[in-house]
Amino acid sequence: MARADVLIVSLGGTAGLREADEELAASLRRAGARVEIARTQRPPELRTYAALELAWALNARRAAVQAIREHTPRAVLYSSTTAALLGPVPGAIRFDAPAAGNRPGRHGIWQRPVEARRFNAAPLLVPWSEGGLEEAPTPRAGAVIVPVPVEPSGPPEVKDIAALTYGANPEKKGLDRVLAAWARNGRAGEELVVAGLDAAAGGEWLERAGGAAAGAVGGTGGTGGTVRFTGMIPRDEYRALLRRARVFVTAPRREDYGIAQLEALADGCLLVTNAAAGPYAALPLAWALDPRLVGDALDVRAALDDPVPGYAARAAAAVAPFGRAAVDRVVAEALLPRLVP
Structure with missing residues (x-):
């Protein structure tokens, strides 16, 4: 099996996150990269965010270990902060919002300090937006902002x-x-x-x-x-x-x-x-x-x-x-060269 250029470790906790990961993989492929996705198994529902995200992070680590062994990727991209928290190897981190912003108080009691270390050590951050990057803890890695593509879904219809x-x-x-x-x-x-x-x-x-x-x-x-x-x-x-x-x-x-x-x-x-x-x-x-x-x-x-x-x-x-063509340009010209020099 040919070696992957990029392995995306996908948390995929919602349909929207899964679609966003598929979009990024497709964009990287259009830019010429060989891409594989490691999909995280959903854990059982737990009572607190802190416990639930620990379970997600452990499952993401297991998925990453197996996929790295199988595909020996040149670069790993963790899709979501939670996927990166217990990552087995350094990798870029893609996120909509950091735990520093959306996990205040006890909800992020262990996630925030681990996230800060991961963001500092990561070779690259790949936030969805400028606002997401602004919430990220400092010091932190350099960043390439890559929005999730949004396109009209079809021709206009009667507004009834x-x-x-x-x-x-x-x-x-x-x-x-x-x-x-x-x-x-x-x-x-x-x-x-x-x-x-x-x-x-x-x-x-x-x-x-x-x-x-x-x-x-x-x-x-x-x-x-x-x-x-x-x-x-x-x-x-x-x-x-x-x-x-x-x-x-x-x-x-x-x-x-x-x-x-x-x-x-x-x-x-x-x-x-x-x-x-x-x-x-x-x-x-x-x-x-x-x-x-x-x-x-x-x-x-x-x-x-x-x-x-x-x-x-x-x-x-x-x-x-936010259109697919605009995002493809960012991926080809800014993201892929940083992921796989």
């Missing part, structure tokens, strides 16, 4: 859905805030679609959002807009919903990157969001496109009733640096 949100992680994504805002903003005949969460779990979040949300929004009374929960759906169906939605609304408590928001902009949605903490790559784009739509009030009505002319075209231009 008033608003869409993604609720697969409702606490993190602030679904209660979104539902409360829709209770204030939604009107009869308008629908908010919540993707990634079923109706049973969604009912609990309607109650959490307050009486107005559970009534007018939940469809049990009142005159406001309605809510529809799709549950988990295939990715192509989700992107089809984006193409039909006029507004994408979200209120994350913290945003490590925000791929859903970037995809929404790529598919022609107006982005209504709060100014969440974290790297949040789409936030500066949202401010530039229409600052009225950024804030804790989540002014969906302004987006629906008074959209800025040309928003979709300007959004497409704003996400162009």
Whole structure:
């Protein structure tokens, strides 16, 4: 078997992370590299982040050891801080956000100090965004910023859905805030679609959002807009919903990157969001496109009733640096030469 140029040790804890790793591998291959992926086995669910991430890190180490023995790679790239924490050999580290930023207090009691040592010793850091790099501990290795590619998912469709949100992680994504805002903003005949969460779990979040949300929004009374929960759906169906939605609304408590928001902009949605903490790559784009739509009030009505002319075209231009062709240039011209000199 030919020796690999790059071995990606993929944590792959979510579908989004797995897709991001596949995208990076494909981009490296287009640049001429021989790439292998070591996939980490999912551990059982544990009660704390610290314990769960130790289990993930141990499994990532096992996957790396086996793949290094099999492929003898010229370079190893750990995809996520957790994958790198117990890595058996030095390697580049790719991450959306460091533990220094998203694991405060007891949640990162062992991860943060180990991460600091790893970031200092790594030959290269490969953050998804400038914001992710800014959160990284210092001293640290040099860096090449490589976004996750975002492309329009298809031709524009009729915008027959008033608003869409993604609720697969409702606490993190602030679904209660979104539902409360829709209770204030939604009107009869308008629908908010919540993707990634079923109706049973969604009912609990309607109650959490307050009486107005559970009534007018939940469809049990009142005159406001309605809510529809799709549950988990295939990715192509989700992107089809984006193409039909006029507004994408979200209120994350913290945003490590925000791929859903970037995809929404790529598919022609107006982005209504709060100014969440974290790297949040789409936030500066949202401010530039229409600052009225950024804030804790989540002014969906302004987006629906008074959209800025040309928003979709300007959004497409704003996400162009995240397109596959732009990312391929960064990978070929900046990343691969640093990984495999």
